[in-house]
Amino acid sequence: MSNIIIDRQSTHWAITLNRPDKLNALSASIVEELIQAFDEAEAAHTPLITLQGEGRCFSAGFDMSEVEAQSEGDLVLRFIRIETLLNRIASSSCFTVALAHGRNFGAGVDLIAACNLRVAAPGSTFRMPGLKFGLVLGSARFARIVGTREAQRILETAATFDVEHASANGFIERVAGPEEHITVIEEALARVSALPAQSRALLRRALDTEQADTDLAALVRSATVPGIHKRIEAYLASSKKA
Incomplete structure (x- = not known):
């Protein structure tokens, strides 16, 4: 059974994370499937991709259930492949829409x-605890969206922030439940078709703030500090006590 479902519609591709029993946690296999899906969508000149999750939430993040059996090298490679996925989405010529919940x-x-348009359902919450075990993953991109000071306030405490806070700081651009997704997609398609594909590409390059090499280097530096395995185990142990 695939970890993702791809609905290849004539107007757009809808990609659904399909590990609801694991809260759509990012295993090594689901990351590779997502990278391949985005490669295929771009090759097919798909104008728009939506990304959503099946079940109780969009995604619970890195799949911690696989940590114990993996070496430090295995873990570092997994983090690198996640960063590769994030860069792939952020740099895609396809317009990307995240439809988050939970x-x-x-x-x-x-x-x-990493998506161009970030939508979340009422009641959604967000937490980025990577720095609790010394990992710099996505921090710079988050700061480019919400601003450096706001990112520091959230990331240094690994604080949970709700959809209202996320809307106020610009992380979430629209609050909409599943019943509104059709409208969100229609509006996104209208936005995509407002310019010819070549003009959209020119605009994307002119406004590009991505720093793929810098972000990857920061991730590798943090992940390769000796002891990542023990740091993750300590974080998991403290989380259980909390």
């Missing part, structure tokens, strides 16, 4: 941040 953590929040 309680979202870590790399799941980073997936939302």
Whole structure:
């Protein structure tokens, strides 16, 4: 059974994270499937991609259930592939729409941040605890969206912030439940078709703030500090006590 569902419609592709029993946590296999899906969508000149999650939330982030059996090298590679996925989404020529809901953590929040339009259902929450175990993943992109001071306030405490806070700081651009997704997609398609594809590409390049190499370097520096395995285990132990 695939970890993702791809609905290839004539107007857009709808990609659904399909691990509801694991809260759509990002295992190594789901990350590779997502990278391939975005590659295929771009090759097919798909104008728009929506990304959503099946079940109780969009994504609970990095799949911690696989940590114990993996070496430090395995873990570092997994984080690098997640960063590769984030860069792939953020730099895609396809217009990307995140349709989030529920309680979202870590790399799941980073997936939302990588999209062009970020939509969340009422009651959604977000938390990015990576720095609790010394990992810099998606921090710079989050800061480019909400501003450096706001990012520091949220990231240094790994604070949970709700959809109202996310709307106020610009992380979430629209609050809309599943019943409004059709309207959101129609409006996004109208936005995409407002310019010819070549003009959209020119605008994207002119306004591009992505720093793929810098973001990847920051991630690698943090992930390769010896002891990432023990730091994650300590974080998981403290989380259980909290």
